[in-house]
Amino acid sequence: MNWDAWLPVLVVASSLLPGLVIFFLREGSHRLRTALNLVGAILKLVLVGILIWGVFHEHVYESRWTLAPGLDLVLHADTLSVLFVTLSTVLWLVTTVYAIGYLENAPHRSRFFGFFSLCVSATVGLALAGNLFTFVIFYELLTLSTYPLIAHRGTPEAVRGARIYLAYTLGGGMLLLIGTVWLHVLAGPTAFVEGGILGRLPAEYHPQLKVIFLLLIIGLGVKAALVPLHGWLPQAMVAPAPVSALLHAVAVVKAGAFGIVRVVYDVYGVNFTDQLGLLTGLGIAAAITIVYGSIKALFQDNLKKRLAYSTVSQVSYIALGTAILGPIGTIGGIVHLVHQGIMKITLFFTAGNYAETLGIHKVSEMNGVGRRMPATTLAFSVAALGMIGVPPVAGFVSKWYLGLGALEAGMAAWVMPVLIISSVLNAAYFLPVLYRAWFREPGPAWPAEHIPAARFETSAALLWPPVVTATLALAAGLFAAAPYSPLEWATLIAHREYGL
Amino acid sequence: MTDAMIGLVALPLTGAVATLLLPRSATVVAIGAGLATTIAAALLLFGVANQGALHYEMGGWSTGLGITLRADGLSALLLMMTSLVALAASVYASAYFSAASERARFWPLWLLLWTSLNALFLSGDLFNLYVTLELLGLSAVALATLGGKRAAAEAALRYLLVGLLGSMLFLAGVSLIYAGYGTLDLATLPRVVEPGPIAWTALAMMTTGLLLKTALFPLHFWLPPAHASAPAPVSAVLSALVVKAAFYLVLRLWLDVFANVVTPVAANLLGLLGACAVLWGSWRALQAERLKLLAAWSTVAQLGYLFLFFPLLLALPPGPTRDLAAGGLVMLALTHGFAKAGLFLAIGVIQQRCGHDTIRDLDGTAQHLPATTFAIALAGVALIGLPPSGAFLGKWQLLAGAVETGQWLWLVVTATGSLLAAAYIFRVLGHAFGHQPYPNQPVTVAREEWPALLLTAMAALVLGLGGAPVWKLLEIGT
Amino acid sequence: MTELLLLSATGLMLSLFLGLLRVLLGPSAGDRMLATQLIGTVGVGMLLVLSVLLDEPALIDVALLLALLAAVAAAAFTGQQEARHD
Amino acid sequence: MARMAILAGLWWLMVQGRADAWLVGVPAVALAALASVHLGSPALPRISLTGLFAFLALFLRESIRGGIDVAFRTLGTRLRIEPGFRRYRLHISDPSARVLLINCIGLLPGTLAADLDGDHAELHLLDSSDSPDPQLLQLEQAVAQLFSLRLEAGDD
Amino acid sequence: MNTTNLLVFDGLLLFSIVGLAWASLATTDERRSVILFMAFGLVLAVAWGRLLAPDVALAEAAIGAGLSGALLLAAVRKQSPGSSHTHANPDRNYSESGAKVVLQWLVTLLCAALAGTLAWALLHALSSAPHDTLPRAISDNLVASGVSNPVTAVLLNFRAYDTLLELAVLLTAVLGIFSLGQTTPGYQPAGPVFDGLVRWLVPVLILTAGYLLWVGAHAPGGAFQAGATLAAAGVVLRLTGRSRIGLPDGFVLRIIMAAGVGVFLLVGLTLLLLGRPFLGYPPAWAGALILLIETAAMLSIAATLLLAFVGGQPQSTAVNAAANRQREENSRC
Amino acid sequence: MLTAQVLYGLTACVIVALGLRGALLHASLLQRVVAINVMGAGVFMLLIAVAYRGPGLPPDPLPHALVLTGIVVAVSATALALALARRLHAEQDND
Amino acid sequence: MINLASSILILAGLFFYLAGSIGLLRLPDLYTRLHALTKADNLGLGLLAAGLALHSQHLLTSLKLLLIWLAVLAASATSAHLIARQARRQETRR
Known part of the structure; x- marks a missing residue:
């Protein structure tokens, strides 16, 4: 692996590693935690800057890791992912600063910032996902890492809100998974390619592809809060403000919307989608x-x-x-x-x-x-x-x-x-x-x-x-x-x- | 490398004798024996990976006359899992059992159980399998009684009787096989077995016996009480390994030994029972009031998933797709093994620290025992089948197989089961994250917390992210 | 001679069969135990006959062991009864 | 030593005289002898050889008589029995001899020792109209002779 | 010899066997069930003899007719003799209803179906010529096995691994029984007549055990039968109310318990170190090694069965070493 | 096909079924243990019937060895089961 | 000659066995049945063993048969007593 292959991994790791370390910090080590957070965020910003420049100049950044035969975890930077990565990186930095101020003297900060970083890592991973399989993995990871953030306050409402959030997103995730698997069986590994890849499939698959599209959109629509799948969003308001900010602006909701964009443009291809009606x-x-x-x-x-x-x-x-x-x-x-x-x-x-x-x-x-x-x-x-x-x-x-x-x-x-x-x-x-x-x-x-x-x-x-x-x-x-x-x-x- | 096979049986067995004779230093001896066994398992795994399937003729007698030990990719993997899980549980047990008398009782039985698991995975002979099954059953029961309570004794007795019944059915099948084919060797049998009354009846009886032992719905009734009332390290191994052992045999018999005898109808029946197990087990887990009971019912459900693979594997033509599905099955089994063992150990920590394991009263556990709660969460990820656990890859293959063969029912069952699993896991986590007066406690990770954490991390991270070699290894058949 | 042995084996079997009826009929546990003793004695005889008939001398050892352990069984029965009435 | 010899004889009988069996035989006999000693059986009573023969003769005769007696009682079209209990005072106090006696009573025609209660035996009779005393006394004498004992005076 | 003449014999024998099995399971009285089971064992021993399986017949005589009975009798509930209501569970009364009858019929039907299927398959299996490859291999290799009794050769040489694991099963059982903690209360001292029985029976049983151990090498017999016989001696002792029943205490007991597995393993591993396969005896030594292993196994088996009868770890009331030693000396038998 | 083999084999099947029925239906622990032992006896009989080769011919020793192992294993299991049952009964009586 | 004697002994043994079993069925209570068991059956076994012993070629085998008979004799005499005693004690207690 060379630098080009490592860069996407580093972008993800720059928030993941500080997050993991933060879990094990004592509650009182406020400064170290802040430093870790900020260093991670700034480092990520720098890395993303390199990424932007590279992608603009049509550099290929791709990391690939085989999880199972035919199932590769692919991190790949294209224009769309860079857009989303940049958004989340910048907003993460800002939100981190905000959260440090917001949570001053609040309990369980280590846990909070740990999951916060995981959440951002999942978002960045999702943005950089190079195929639908990888996307699904990070999509679920995002669900997992946001759950503790919503439940953070530990009040009955918080726990309830988190539960509702989970019910929606896991259900959606399951549909997304089924759709992805189905697509995988039909078309093999579905890498994100500009213009889509499914147009090549023979016509007898089209009815199936429509069903799959429905599954994928519903699955993504849950996080994107498409009506009538939006029920969790108002409930999740019980979370601390930085979390809400993250959920609405950067991570969860955006992940759903981003997924829809990906599916339409880079899996099906917009023309083919239109062709399918x-x-x-x-x-x-x-x-x-x-x-x-x-x-x-x-x-x-x-x-x-x-x-x-x-x-x-x-x-x-x-x-x-x-x-x-x-x-x-x-x-x-x-x-x-x-x-x-x-x-x-x-x-x-x-x-x-x-x-x-x-x-x-x-x-x-x-x-x-x-x-x-x-x-x-x-x-x-x-x-x-x-x-x-x-x-x-x-x-x-x-x-x-x-x-x-x-x-x-x-x-x-x-x-x-x-x-x-x-x-x-x-x-x-x-x-x-x-x-x-x-x-x-x-x-x-x-x-x-x-x-x-x-x-x-x-x-x-x-x-x-x-x-x-x-x-x-x-x-x-x-x-x-x-x-x-x-x-x-x-x-x-x-x-x-x-x-x- | 073949000596590693002997080591896998002889080392824990020697350890058992040694701990019996030296009760004072039993813990040290046992951990030592466990380490040595684990090294043997690792050697075997490497051996199989490098040299292909291995076999060892016991006593130097030719196969058929004597007993042959065999190791292929599947058994090497399961042996490795056995060793890792058992070793972690051993470390935990060394902290769990504090009284000297308890230790003196625990360690020999524990190592005998370990012996039986290794012997079972290595055995290449039908009757020898019966003996190992009995050794497994008896040592498991004896360990389960160490809970000391009356409920434990009652559950253990039921467990024992069910196990005996299962072994008897198995033995009846073995007898029939010997009557019909004149051999007990697992590698010889596929060549001589042909579809017909003998093979059908024998397979049906052996399978029924094994299903009793592996607690497939509706033969699961004994499992929850037995697994819920045993001491934590024992529960861990019971749920993670012991039921798996019987399942492994079903797998072997159906896919290797009797491959040309098995019919799709029969496989569909197994799948259907598996589906019922998934739904019913998950539902009961959701209703459970105690954490251990939840974990035990979850085992019933998780075993169900494994059986969903049978109709798929039978419908898929031999080839890469089928191998992928088979790998998914093994991956699911491995993940469940690690996750469930870790879960039980974590529950054990909670039970000892909090004095109970009632789910309703778990509020604030996340604050008091963050590492343990984290372990439960990781185990939960693996049980639900979320990424990046190995179970995710397993379920992926399950779903893919269902799509591939057009068996949509299994897809629905898998999805429903996963959601139910999420429901029962997050019911626990919801309470664990529940609010409690704030104790400014440092994060402590004690000796008894580490094993659970490592096991669940293995299930939820290592297997999922580094599990590709599993498929490679599985290509190495006998 | 073979015919005679066959006859006696069958006759002994008949005898055992009759004892069996007593085992089934009871009525008391003692009756059953006593009939079991009878079955033991008959069994010993039968094994002896079979050992000649089938030319299997080892069956004599079986008969010996059966004789000795039937006594153990009876002892266990009565001993257990005794303990019960402590 | 005597019991050692008896046990060795038994061993020899069991292994049908094979010489190579003594490797196991010696420890087995020794262990059995040890067990016998520890079971508290007193040193073997002095057994008179003439007494033995007399006893065996009586024993065989009475056993056969007993068998025939009971066989014909039960095989008749009508059961010729009149069961009943009866106490009988034993004239022998040596424990080993008593055990032998009790066991033998069961083989005499029509009698069965149902219980032992101090010096008295509770006898069950197949035909209570027939007094068993003479034959019992005869048996006691034979046993006493076998063990070189004397009968105690009875006052029954 | 004409086998058809044994047909009547076989028929009656099998009829009794089935009758006893049925009767023993048809009753709800535990004690009756156990006695019938003992009778069943006795008849089975004869059946094994009839089928020319004297090794099995010996084992059945020792176990089925004797020890199992003693074990089962000891476990018969002491509170409610002969009562059919053996469960203290009050819920059970509920189920004496229609549903239960239906269930019973269902299970019966299922079992009948099982019997039918099994019989069908068995007839298929028996209708072809018997498979003689394995028996021939056994007799061909008998010379190298160190013993001339083929069953012993299979048990302790060809399939010695099975036997090693079997001894491990025994060890597990006894450890499990140990872990249950307590012994059952002893029995009352028996009357003099019983004592008389014991005095001759125990030495004879010990002798018989030795005989069976020795004879196993070339004729039916072997460690297991010997061990069971030895255990029977202990059972009789226990029944006479003796607290010392030939079982040592503490360390010695543990050694005896572990002896079977231990010696077996030791032999196997030593051979491995000497460059031979695990449990692959050199033919010249095979006989001696087998006898060694069998002796150890016999002791373990006897101790296990006896402990099972006692129902737990013998009370170790060791106050001091001297008392312990004293007891050891007293308990050599 | 030998008559004796068939006779004993079929009986074995019946005994297995009888034992299974008992094990499934009996409420009493002890009797379940008995039933399982009966079932075991049936299986053993099956094996021994298979081993039988007719009068005067040496039977196949392998099933005999298997049955011996089986008997030991069954006795061990029975012993453990009974010890457990005794323990349970003792505790129930103490209640 | 020996064959004849042995045949007669065996048949006689059979006779007593059957008699004992019939007695066991016909006799009215435990004690009387015990009579039948101890006396008739033991005699039956004795005669049978004697018959077979005569038939046997080896003296040692014959002696072993005798040994078995003695063992059964002693065992069944004792157990008969024990069973009777137990029944008697139960009776008198009630």
Whole structure:
């Protein structure tokens, strides 16, 4: 093995090894743990940087390890995986900082950070998976490593939420597994290849392939929280804020969406999927989810729950983009993978800040919070506006390309209304919050002030992460045309997928 | 290398005699004998890998007149697993049994059990197999009684009677084979056995006897009480190895010795029973109130999976696909062996530290015994069949075989069983992660926690990630 | 002579058969035990006859052992009864 | 030594005189003799040879008589029995001799020793109308002669 | 000789065997069942003799007729003699219902089917000419085996490995019984008549054991039959109420228990070291080695069976070494 | 086919079935042990019948050896079972 | 001549065996049955053994037969006594 083969492994290992070491650290060795976390995160960032450069220059990074005859664990870096890896690496670093601040003095930090690192490792592995088999392995590992994070607090609700999460994801995982095995039997090892590989199969397999597609999409749809498979997501809100941030923005939900992208583009091939008549179905499911999630979000008073339903809705933009045939729609979907991530993580960070600093959990308690915590609330506002699709925040870019793509593919008749309705609904559930935060008078006292030391705003470790991610969200929109921007990268991906 | 075969039988047996004669230093002697046995197993594994299948004619008498020991890839693998599991359990037992009198009783029986397992996996003679089965059964029962409680004695007695019945049926089959074919040698038999009343009846009787011993549904009734009431290290070996031994024989008989006698209908029957075992065992495990009972019922279920392979293997034509499926079967068996042994040892730690193993009252275990809880979680990963455990690869092959042969029922059963397994495992973990007043305890990993951790890591990580050689080894047949 | 031995073997068998009826009929445990003793004695005789008839001298040893151990059985029976009434 | 000789004789009989058997035979005989000593059997009583012959003769005769007696009693169309119990005072106190006596009583026509209770034997009679005393006394004398004992005066 | 003339004999014998088996299992009275089983064993011994299997007949005479009976009788429940309600489990009363009858019929039917199938297969097996390769191989190699009794040759030479494991089974059983802890209470001192029996029976049994051990080399007999006979001597002693029944204590007992397996292993491994196969005796030494192994095996077997009868580890009330030594000396028999 | 072989062989089958039935149906532990022993006797008879070669001919010694081993094993198992049963009974009586 | 004697002895032995067994069936209670067992059967065995001993060519074999007879005799006499004693004791206790 040479350097090119080792690099993907190192990317995974840079979070895995610190995680394993952290498990065995004493509860009190705070500094060592922090150092390990940060060193790991930064190292990963550097490695990923190399990866980006290499992939852009069409370097092949591939590690292969045989688990059983015909079943290889393959880590392979292509444009799509690099996109996702970068997203998770950057957000991991930010979230780690945030989590260090958030969990100060909380119990079981070793356990928490251990699983946290495992979770990120699983996500990165999933992103780098070179075939469906490897993808499934990391998909399940992700499930496993997030379970303890959701159950972390150990309260009955936490344990219950974790159980529901598990029931959904393991069930989905099982369907995914069955689909994968089936596909494996039909087509042999299903490596991810741009443009897909299944188009070569004889026509008599097509009915089976449709069933398999359904199995795979349902399996992935659970994590991607496609309606009606989304039930776990609001329940998992009991987890600590950094975990929620991770679940919604980086790891779990994204893994599902990413999987859908992979299956459609790199397993079936988008043209072949369309040929089988499956794209429309996927698109409709995504559309329903988008609208349904937004409507549900409208009626949540609990801030985190409102954000959760917002995630249900927003993640489906990715699926929607996938379902729109043609490079432009693809760009819209893929770029939203990143955009939704940075915006949503900002929202969760800020929601965590409100809860941690002032004890605010509900929208109705947010009156005037912008005056008490302006920086946080500013970050919140940027992200929320992005979600609605207000330019120049990143969300606008995604929606723009989705709309264009729909026009190009001739699907505008139903995609456009969905986009419009959803944006209106987004505005309907975010704008009132902003109004309350900025323009309403605060009440006599906050529900519970936790961090009195931070007279202004909140502690630095909690404040900086949302500020950074909000800035990123803004930058992604403003400098969308810059080289190496998410949009540019997504364009690269789309071109390679369509063989342009 | 063939001397390693003798060593595998003679070393633990010598150890048993030595521990009997030297009760004061029994622990040291036993661990020493165990180490030596493990080395022999490793030597054998390498020998088989490098030189192919090995055989040894006992006493120098030609095969048929004398007894021949045989080792191929399958037996070498199972022997290796036996040694590793038994060694780990031995280390645990050295901490578990504290009183000198307990040790003096435990070690000789323990090494006799080990002897019998090794002898069984090596045996190349039908009647010799009967003797090893009896040695296995009796030593297992004797060890199970060491729990000391009345429940243990009651369960052990039932276990013994069932085991005896099983051996008698087996012996009846063996007699019939000798009557019909005039030989007992396992390698000679495939050449002379032909489909017909003799072979069918003999196989049916032997299989029934073995199914009793391996506790396939509906003949599983004796297992949960016996495995749940034995001392932890004993339970570990009972669930991980002893039932496996009988299963190994079923496998040998059906796939090697009587390969041209077995019919798809019969294999489907086995598969159906396996399916029932998976569902019923998992369901009962979910209902269990005690951790040990859960583990025992889970054994019933896990054995069921192994039987799901029979209809697949029979439907697949000989060739690479079939070899893949067979490898999956062995992988599943190996993983379960390590995982279940580790699980029982971990439960033993909990039982001793907490004074009970009631699942409802396990809240906070993750805080008090993080390493042990982690071991349980790893075991759970392997039992559910999640990656990166070996069981994942095994179930993959199971599913692939089911798809390949169009036997969708097994696919549904496997999926349902896995989800049920997840349910019962995470019921435990849910309690373990449950909230308890925060004790700022350092992470301790004591001598009795290590074995469980290593065994479960073996099942959940090593076998899954480094299991490819298993398929290679299995190509080495007798 | 062979015919005679055959006859006596069969006759002894008949005798054993009759004893068997007593074993089955009982009524008391003592009755059964006593009938078992009879079966033992008959068995010894039968083995002796068979040893000549089948030309297998080792059966004489069997007869000897049977004779000795039938006594053990009876002793076990009564001994156990005694212990029971402690 | 006497018992050693007897046991050696038995051994010799069992192995049908094969000489190579003594390798096992010597320890076996020695062990058996040791067992016999430790079982607390007293040194062998003095056995008179004439007594032995007399006893054997009586014993054989009575056994045959006993067998014929019981055979004809039971084979008749009607059972000619009148069972009953009877106590009998023993005139011999030597334990070994008593055991022999008790065992022999069972072989006499019509009698069976059902229990031993101090100096008294509880006898079961097949035909209680017939007194067994004369033949019992005869047997006792033979046993006494065999062991070179004297009968004690009985007052029954 | 005309076998058809033995037909009546065979018929009656088999009828008795089946009758006894059936009767012994038809009753619910444990004691009756055991006595019938003893009778069954006696008749079986005759049957083995009839089939020219005197080795087995000897074993059956020692075990089936004698020791098994004693063992079983000792385990008959002492509380409720002759009562059919032997289970203290109150739930059992429930099951005396229709379901149970159905179950009984089902099981009976199943077993009948088993008998039928087995018979069918057996008839098939017997209808072809007997397989003579193996018997011929045995008789061809008999000279090299060191003994002239083919059964002993098979047991201790050709298939010595089986026998080694068999001794391990015995050892396991006795260790298992040990681990149960306690002995059953002893028996009352027996009356003088019984004592009289014991005084001659025990030495004769010891002698017979020796004989069987020796004779095994060239005629039916062997370590197992000898060991069982020796154990029978101990059983009789125990029944007379003696606490010392010829079993030593402590270390010596453990040595005797382990002797069978130990000597066997020692011989096998020594041969291995000398460059021969495991348990491959040099023909010149085979006879002596077999006798050595058999002697050790006999002692182990006797100790095992006796301990099984006693039902546990003999109480070691050793207060001091002197007392121990004293006891050892007293218990040599 | 020898008449005696067939006769004894068939009887063996019957005994095996009888023993099995007893072992399955009896409630009493002791009687289950007896039943298993009866079943064992049936199997042994099967083997010995197979070994039988007719009057005057030496029988096949191998099954005899197997049966001897089988008897020892069966006795060991019986002894252990009975010891366990005694222990259980003793504990039940103590209750 | 010897053959004739041995035949007669064997037949006589058979007769007593049968008589004992019939007695065992016909006699009314345990004690009387014990009579039949001890006396008739032992005589039967004795005669049978004597007959076979005459038939045998080897003196030692004949002596062994005698030995067996003695063993059975002693054993069954003792066990008859023991069985009777036990029955008697049970009776008197009740």
